[in-house]
Amino acid sequence: MTPDDLARLHRAAFAFPPPWSAAAFATTLAQPAVFLLASPCGQAFVLGRVVAGEAELLTLATAPAARRQGLARGLLQGFDTAATTRGATTAFLEVAETNTAAMALYAATGWITAGRRPGYYHCPADRTDQGGQGRPIAALVLQKPLR
Numbered sequence: 706m707t708p709d710d711l712a713r714l715h716r717a718a719f720a721f722p723p724p725w726s727a728a729a730f731a732t733t734l735a736q737p738a739v740f741l742l743a744s745p746c747g748q749a750f751v752l753g754r755v756v757a758g759e760a761e762l763l764t765l766a767t768a769p770a771a772r773r774q775g776l777a778r779g780l781l782q783g784f785d786t787a788a789t790t791r792g793a794t795t796a797f798l799e800v801a802e803t804n805t806a807a808m809a810l811y812a813a814t815g816w817i818t819a820g821r822r823p824g825y826y827h828c829p830a831d832r833t834d835q836g837g838q839g840r841p842i843a844a845l846v847l848q849k850p851l852r
């Protein structure tokens with residue numbers, strides 16, 4: 706997938722936190738520590754980074770029309786393998802605590818809550834999902850040990 710493909714899918718997948726631009730994807734992908742895994746038809750992707758034995762899941766998205774078909778679950782398995790191959794022994798990510806779909810996915814795939822950052826996100830005033838309407842939303846820090 707190209708940076709334009711990634712930005713398009715990101716925009717379709719969520720409006721909050723703000724989707725990344727194609728330029729942001731291009732800049733991130735240029736980092737040697739970053740890796741991208743995509744589903745065969747380009748309907749989902751995960752972006753990760755491994756630094757000093759620790760993997761970070763930077764972002765993950767499935768196109769709305771392709772959800773609940775196991776694409777994200779499969780990509781998370783691939784993320785674990787790719788991170789381990791690059792020397793990671795643990796992984797972490799940040800997710801809005803109101804993102805119930807992502808929280809269910811991460812709970813189902815072995816991630817555990819390791820911390821909470823109050824007011825980390827500010828939901829736009831016109832968003833009514835994810836507990837929105839302009840109020841601050843906490844980020845949860847999730848961790849997963851990798852074998």
Ligand SMILES: CC(C)(COP(=O)(O)OP(=O)(O)OC[C@H]1O[C@@H](n2cnc3c(N)ncnc32)[C@H](O)[C@@H]1OP(=O)(O)O)[C@@H](O)C(=O)NCCC(=O)NCCS
Pocket residue numbers: 718719749763764765766767768771772773774775776777778779800804805806807809810811813
């Ligand atoms: C979160 C997201 C990536 C899940 O993608 P997906 O491909 O639909 O997920 P999967 O089909 O692999 O789901 C695997 C499991 O996660 C859980 N899950 C996924 N979406 C869920 C939802 N909307 N509600 C409840 N559980 C959900 C379920 O346990 C599911 O297994 P099941 O379908 O057998 O019940 C997708 O909803 C998305 O792109 N959301 C917007 C972007 C986002 O929030 N990214 C993550 C934060 S960075």
